Amino acid sequence: MTNVHEREKNLYLERTRRSAEIFHKARQLTPYGVHSNYKYVEPHPLYCAKGKGSKIWDVDGNEYVDFNMAFGALVVGHAHPTIIEAIRERIENGTLLGFECEDAHKLAELICRRFNVEMVKFSSTGLEGTAHAIRFARAYTGRKKILKFEGCYHGSHDGLLVSVKPSKQKAGDPKLPNQVPASQGIPEEITSNTLVAPFNDLEAIEAVMKRNGEETAAIILEPIPMNMGFITPSPGFLEGLRELANEYSSLLIFDEIKTCGKFYHGAAGYFRVQPDLSVMSKAISGGYPLSVIAGRKPIMEKVAPGVVAHAGTFNANPLSITAAKVTLGKVLDENGFNQASRLGDDLARGCQDIIKDFGITARVQWLGISGAILFSREEVANWRSFLECDFGKWNAYYIAMLNRGIIPAGTGADEQWTISVQHSKDDVEAHLEVFKEVAPMLKRQELSMGVVEAV
Ligand SMILES: Cc1ncc(COP(=O)(O)O)c(C=O)c1O
Structure with missing residues (x-):
């Protein structure tokens, strides 16, 4: 038995x-x-x-x-023939050139138009995307704290590995959840700057912002949480977050790493709520590593050598750029x-x-x-x-x-x-x-x- x-x-x-x-x-x-x-x-x-x-x-x-x-x-599915054809040609012409690849700006244009964003920076993984997005938000606002939602995942980096999958015992008050590190090896000083609130509960979030709003650089969320099954935002929730972020002059960041590939214009387009910054990755590049930090010009223009860091050897590598161009331009x-x-x-x-x-x-x-x-x-x-x-x-x-x-x-x-x-x-x-x-x-x-x- x-x-x-x-x-x-x-x-x-x-x-x-x-x-x-x-x-x-x-x-x-x-x-x-x-x-x-x-x-x-x-x-x-x-x-x-x-x-x-x-x-x-x-x-x-x-x-x-x-x-x-x-x-x-x-x-795009596995081994899409249109992507294979483009990649094959790209491989023969070099996969990493050490200088900027000629098509990266064309992809930037495609993304800005399709997802209604003003400027972009390319990285390789989702983790890098959200890590940079919160840095950009902190640099722009001059504030330290980031508010995230219990159960949302934004990649395997210290700043956002907080209350990703907390047990009931550790999670505390559902309206005012504890800040639970999601891994050993994360200094308490880092976790303490990551505030946590329950998804789909504007009242609870308002209470957190009342206490911390003046120090909060950004509110970051998966507009459709896809790391706790599949949860849709309740009517008015995203709009409410937009208003709260405005009220406290915090930035609103959509982690669209999954959602950007689930709707033609991403979740921001689908729900018609505009964040200040968004991070896209996964499906947009048809199986090759690419992430996009996208946002309003005044925030993005602060990113400059020696001022606000953004870097990566494999950023905007020709393979990923080619795959993303074909994926967005021809397949999806x-x-x-x-x-x-x-x-x-x-x-x-x-x-x-x-x-x-x-x-x-x-x-x-x-x-x-x-x-x-x-x-x-x-x-x-x-x-x-x-x-x-x-x-x-x-x-x-x-x-x-x-x-x-x-x-x-x-x-x-x-x-x-x-x-x-x-x-x-x-x-x-x-x-x-x-x-x-x-x-x-x-x-x-x-x-x-x-x-x-x-x-
Ligand atoms: C919503 C969300 N953000 C960020 C990430 C991290 O992306 P990556 O695994 O490329 O670092 C993931 C990965 O699943 C994710 O689902």
Whole structure:
């Protein structure tokens, strides 16, 4: 007798023997055998060999329809032919020139027009993007503090690794959350400058700003938090933040690292709320490393050699610039987004029907090409309601889907699905068919209320 998760874990072990072998070798040289902690899954990570279109293959030859899409970075899908063609030509002409690449300004123009921003600076990763954005905000305002939201993730750097996934015990008062460091090794002096507030709660944020507003350089947020499942801002929330930032002369920073690739004009365009600075990355460069710090001219113009630092050897490297130009100029057009969004609606509604038919305690939260199944009865609106989800059930769901050839989302209950422009109706149907198979197992486990049960 064993529960669903244990049974599926055994099946996973059988199906992924080569991954296990690599893991045992890799972990001798690399902690947990992965180069980003988020890629680790129990009992061992999946090691992959190739990706094409909507699919990936692991080293054991198992095929998966991929709805993780590299944590949302591949809205273009895997190995898009238009991008390959452009990159091939670029490789032959050098991938790093040490001087500014001729097309970088053309990409800047494309981004400014599409995302309605005035100036940009290019870096390589999301982490670098948000680290620079808060530096720019501090330099512009002359203030130290940054206000972030509990459960939002802005990259693996000290200044914003605060209250990313705090436990209920450590998180404190839901209206006035503790500032919980998300890693060892972060000096307390840094954490103390990062204020924390609950998402979707303007009253609580107002109280924090009343006490700290005069010292607050910026309010930073994911306009749609996508590191606690999938949460949409409640009506008026983003507008309220805009007003609060204005009231205290703090800057409003949108971390659009995920959202910029989920809507044609990004979340700022979708919700029609203009931040002072935004950071974009992931999907805009079709699978190559690029991040963009974008913002109003007076803030951005302060960035100058010897005044406000911005640097990086691989910044605006020709490969990433070429990939981003083709991605934004030719692949992620409005038509592609509309088509992928329709598939997103089909997937979300299909999952809702299955949840209803089998009477599972779960809900689907989605908008456009991304969404998540959250094993919760109530709407998940912030970190505290996310903590109420049944993570045991999510783990069983995820591994059972994987064992049947569907990667339903990123590796964690805090992740979501991404539909790329290369996904088809068949892919969505395959996903739903597998979920129909997995749902009764989850229901039986739910009925057993955690009691060990054979299914
Ligand atoms: C919203 C958000 N911001 C920042 C980051 C960090 O980006 P990177 O992993 O490229 O450093 C991530 C990564 O998932 C993210 O989801």
